[in-house]
Amino acid sequence: MSQGRVRLAVLSGSPPSSRTGPAVVRWFRREAEAFGQFDIDVLDLAADPLPVVITRPPDTDAARRLAAVSPCLAAAHAFVVVTAEYNHAYPAVLKSAIDWHTTEWHAKPVGFVSYGGRSGGLRAVEQLRLVFSELHAVTIRDGVSFPDVWEQFDEHGEPCDPQGCNHAAKIMLEQLLWWAQSLGEARNRRPYTT
Numbered sequence: 001m002s003q004g005r006v007r008l009a010v011l012s013g014s015p016p017s018s019r020t021g022p023a024v025v026r027w028f029r030r031e032a033e034a035f036g037q038f039d040i041d042v043l044d045l046a047a048d049p050l051p052v053v054i055t056r057p058p059d060t061d062a063a064r065r066l067a068a069v070s071p072c073l074a075a076a077h078a079f080v081v082v083t084a085e086y087n088h089a090y091p092a093v094l095k096s097a098i099d100w101h102t103t104e105w106h107a108k109p110v111g112f113v114s115y116g117g118r119s120g121g122l123r124a125v126e127q128l129r130l131v132f133s134e135l136h137a138v139t140i141r142d143g144v145s146f147p148d149v150w151e152q153f154d155e156h157g158e159p160c161d162p163q164g165c166n167h168a169a170k171i172m173l174e175q176l177l178w179w180a181q182s183l184g185e186a187r188n189r190r191p192y193t194t
Contacts, residue, residue, distance in 0.1 A: 006180045008038040009076035013045045013094035014084055020115060020149045023157035025082050028113050028144070031169040032080070037177050041072045043097075050096040058100075069097060073104040078111070078180035079137075080172075083124050085116035090124035098131060105135040107192035109179035111172045112143040120147035136194055138183065140175045144168045 010029060014021020025042065032038050050069065051062050058066055073079075083090045098105075110132050114121025122145055129139045144165055146152045152160055159165050186192075 004037070004181070006038050006077045006177060006184075007075055008032060008040050008078050008080065008176075008180075009072055010040060010042045010080045010082060011045060011094065011097065012042065012082045013091040013097075014082070015046045016044075018084070020146075020153060021082070021084060023153045024113060024115050024146060024149070026157060027153075027159055027165070028080065028082060028169065031166060032173060035170065035173045035177075037173075038078075041076070043069060043072055045069070045093045045097045046091075049093045050100050052092065052096050054096075054099055062100075066100060070101065070104070073101055076104070076108065077184055078109045078176050079105075080111040080113060080176070081128060082113045083115075083121055083128065085114065085119060085121040085124040088119075088123045090128055094128075095131075098135070102135065105132065105137040106194065107136060107138070107183050107187055109138045109140055109176050109183060111140040111176045113145075113169075113172075114143065115146035115149035115152075117149075118147055120145035120149070136192070138179055140172055140179065142168070142172045142175055144172060 012025045029042060032040050048065055050065050112125045114125045132139050154160055
């Protein structure tokens with residue numbers, strides 16, 4: 001981390017045809033940029049999804065797709081997963097991207113922005129917390145959730161009530177920054193081993 005700045009990878013698994021997913025990602029990116037402490041990479045995992053079947057070593061097609069994702073994850077000091085909820089779970093494209101990687105997540109913080117129906121994607125987030133725990137990542141307690149997301153953004157893709165979601169994003173980003181800096185200092189002093 002140079003001069004206190006943290007490299008943040010924002011992972012999105014929403015399909016390009018989604019009306020709400022890209023709006024949520026655009027809104028969050030603006031909030032993270034305005035926060036001013038992050039260098040941000042947005043990974044659109046649905047644009048060129050990683051294969052569901054994991055092979056070691058990866059075949060030619062998987063290696064090509066990984067080349068666009070893996071370096072970004074390895075360079076990140078922190079992550080935010082922007083996820084929809086489908087059938088009480090998160091999208092398969094997100095699971096594939098997570099499972100293709102292991103050490104990239106170790107001793108790094110992960111925040112969540114979720115959206116969906118009545119639950120606002122929180123059931124997907126609870127499952128992701130279990131997955132990231134297995135990968136030795138630290139999940140941030142506070143996140144941002146958009147219940148009934150189709151009612152939360154206007155026709156221009158802007159939040160209808162920005163005060164609440166902007167405040168929630170600020171709290172999460174403050175916690176994410178603290179954990180990223182603290183864990184980064186710890187990794188520099190003592191490499192993390194599993």
